[in-house]
Amino acid sequence: QVQLVESGGGSVQAGGSLRLSCAASKYTGSTYPMAWFRQAPGKEREGVAAIDSGTGSTSYADSVKGRFTISKDNAKNTLDLQMNSLKPEDTAMYYCARGPSRGYALTTRQLLLAFYYNSWGQGTQVTVSS
Numbered sequence: 001q002v003q004l005v006e007s008g009g010g011s012v013q014a015g016g017s018l019r020l021s022c023a024a025s026k027y028t029g030s031t032y033p034m035a036w037f038r039q040a041p042g043k044e045r046e047g048v049a050a051i052d053s054g055t056g057s058t059s060y061a062d063s064v065k066g067r068f069t070i071s072k073d074n075a076k077n078t079l080d081l082q083m084n085s086l087k088p089e090d091t092a093m094y095y096c097a098r099g100p101s102r103g104y105a106l107t108t109r110q111l112l113l114a115f116y117y118n119s120w121g122q123g124t125q126v127t128v129s130s
Contacts, residue, residue, distance in 0.1 A: 002026060002119040004096045009124030016086050016128070022079040022096030022121060031055070033099040033111050034072060036081045038092035038126075045095070047112030049081060052105045059108040063089075086128045096121040 003025035012018055020036065031054030039045040049070035050059045058070055069082040079096055097117035099106075110116055 002098050004098060004119055004121035006094065006096045006121045006124040009094060009126045011127040011129065012086055014087055014128055014130050017082070017084045018086065018126060020081040020083065020094055020096075020124060020126075022081075024077050024079070024096075024098065026077075031103060031105055032101040033106055033116060034079045035097045035099075035111060035117065036070065036079075037095045037097055037114060037117075038090075039095070039123075040092040043092075045114055047114065048094070050111035051079070052111065055105045057105065057108065057111075059111040061112060083126070086126075088128050088130045090126060091128050092126060093123040094126050095123045 005023045008020040033050055033052055035050035036048045037045050038048050048061050048064055049068050051070050051072050067085045071080045098119040099117040106116055
C-alpha cells in the first residue's frame with residue numbers, strides 16, 4: 001500500500017499563493033495517475049488537478065485552470081500543486097491521491113474522478129480569506 005503524506009497547507013488572503021507537496025513512499029508500475037482532490041464542508045470531493053505518470057498529460061478542473069499547476073518529481077517521489085491567485089472558494093481540505101497502474105492512460109476526464117484512485121493521503125487544510 002502506498003503511503004501519501006501531504007504538506008504545505010495553511011491560511012492565506014485572497015490573491016495569494018500556496019504550494020502543496022505530497023510525498024509518496026514508493027512508486028510502482030509504468031503508467032499510473034496521481035492527483036489532488038479537495039473537499040469543502042458540506043460538499044462532495046472534487047478532482048482539482050491530475051497527472052498521468054507515463055504520458056505526463058495533465059488535467060485541471062475548470063475552476064482552477066490558469067491558476068493551479070500540478071507537477072511530479074520522479075527523483076524526489078513528490079507530487080506538487082502550485083496554487084496562485086487563490087480565492088475564498090478554494091478553501092477546502094486538499095488530498096493527494098494515487099491510482100493503480102492500468103497499462104493505459106486515462107482520459108483527461110477520468111483523471112479527475114475519484115473512482116480511479118485507491119490510495120489517499122490524510123489531507124492538508126487550505127483556507128483563503130477575503
